[in-house]
Amino acid sequence: MWVRVNVREKPAKVTKQERILRIWVEETTSVLELRELIERRLTEEGSATEKRSGKFSLQLIFSGQILAVDERALSEIGIKKDAMVHCLASLIVELEGQQQLTCFPKHCSVDGGRIVHILGEHFPDTDRAACRFGRVVTGASIEADGSEGVSQLRCVAPAHPAGPVTLSLSFDGGATWMEGPTFWYYDPAVCSAGYSLCVPAECGAGSLLVRDAIRRLVLH
Structure with a gap:
């Protein structure tokens, strides 16, 4: 029929x-x-x-x-x-190899709640957009579809354990995902100076490098 x-x-x-x-x-x-x-x-x-x-x-x-x-x-x-x-x-619209997603800000405390903007090209005008921080999915909204320049999407970072995660986008409700930039979570309640990742002591000198990197990231 x-x-x-x-x-x-x-x-x-x-x-x-x-x-x-x-x-x-x-x-x-x-x-x-x-x-x-x-x-x-x-x-x-x-x-x-x-x-x-x-x-x-x-x-x-x-x-x-x-x-x-x-x-x-x-x-x-x-x-x-x-x-x-x-x-x-x-x-x-699938991004070509030379095109990259960027976001600002690039960090958040482990409590989440910070508004994050993701920039790219030719985002579809859809009400099924979503962001994924590592494995945690949250809703998103299109702020600009790229018809007048750069596309922009807005979401709120969810709570997540300290450390780096991949920020990914979906425009079809999570059926497919597009990997984006690295997003950092820090725990000010556990680590010194309120800016560092909590790194186990056995990591040795490497922990200092990570802490310094996060401190610079948060301060900027």
Whole structure:
């Protein structure tokens, strides 16, 4: 059977921001399979707003409800012949090798709570952005999508043990991640002068080097 998919791309940079796709499915086709069919079609046709191809972050909506991407058959949720499914699509732009993500500030206490800004190029305008500090995931919001220059994203650093972590970004709710700069956590309550990482004594002279590095980082 045929179902209609009303695709709306974000951000909308041209007048024709919506398009209707006709997708052939079976009643036993799952929501996950429908999403894959739509993604494949969009990848083949490319973005209508960005004038280029690439991977898409998709959000499916039917009868006013956001569909969980799972193994449920379309017939189970009432999607029948000629049904209309709405789809919000954001083009995921992969950074080229010479492009790098940067952030400011580059450090935070182990208690977290500090606002962090991440800079890059061509961030998609999506409400599914997220940051990951090491393995801890937190929500994020796009402040500038790069249409007028550098892209900028904002998040709040979560609490984390002292030490360096990799700061990563996701624009599809955590399905895929883009690794960014190193972010440092320090514990002022444990270490001397309030600026140092707590390094075990057996690390010897190396601990002094780490402490000096963190002290310079925090002071600047």
